[in-house]
Each structure stands twice: as C-alpha cells, then as structure tokens.
Amino acid sequence: MAVTARMTPMDGESIITVVEIRERVATVLLPGGALEQWSVASLPEGILEGSRVRLTVTAGDLEVYLLPRKLPVA
Numbered sequence: 001m002a003v004t005a006r007m008t009p010m011d012g013e014s015i016i017t018v019v020e021i022r023e024r025v026a027t028v029l030l031p032g033g034a035l036e037q038w039s040v041a042s043l044p045e046g047i048l049e050g051s052r053v054r055l056t057v058t059a060g061d062l063e064v065y066l067l068p069r070k071l072p073v074a
Contacts, residue, residue, distance in 0.1 A: 011057050015067070018043070018051045028053075
C-alpha cells in the first residue's frame with residue numbers, strides 16, 4: 001500500500017488531527033474534513049491518536065510541529 005500526503009504548494013499554515021495510528025500509518029483529518037493516510041515517519045515524533053499537528057509551508061519548505069494536548073477540565 002502506498003502512503004502519500006498531498007500537500008498544497010501554497011504558503012500558509014493549517015492544523016491536522018491524527019485520528020488513528022496502525023503500524024506505521026496514521027489516518028489524519030485534514031482541515032476540509034477529508035481523511036488521508038500518512039506515513040508516521042512524516043509526522044513529528046511523539047504523536048498519538050488525537051494529536052494535533054501544525055503544518056507550515058514557507059517558500060515551499062514544510063515544517064511540522066506537534067501541538068500541546070488539551071487536558072480535560074475537571
């Protein structure tokens with residue numbers, strides 16, 4: 001199975017959510033509501049199901065950041 005990530009070439013920022021991780025493939029929820037399968041190797045170290053990742057594209061360079069997890073309020 002080929003795992004690809006379709007990235008927009010335009011500069012900007014977006015946030016994706018990791019929905020599921022199986023073996024070395026993560027199902028991610030894109031900002032528009034679509035689900036895609038991405039290689040875990042293309043995501044930041046330490047991701048878990050439910051993790052949010054900020055993607056920033058500047059002049060064609062992609063940077064990925066694992067965002068802090070929101071803790072439930074008691």
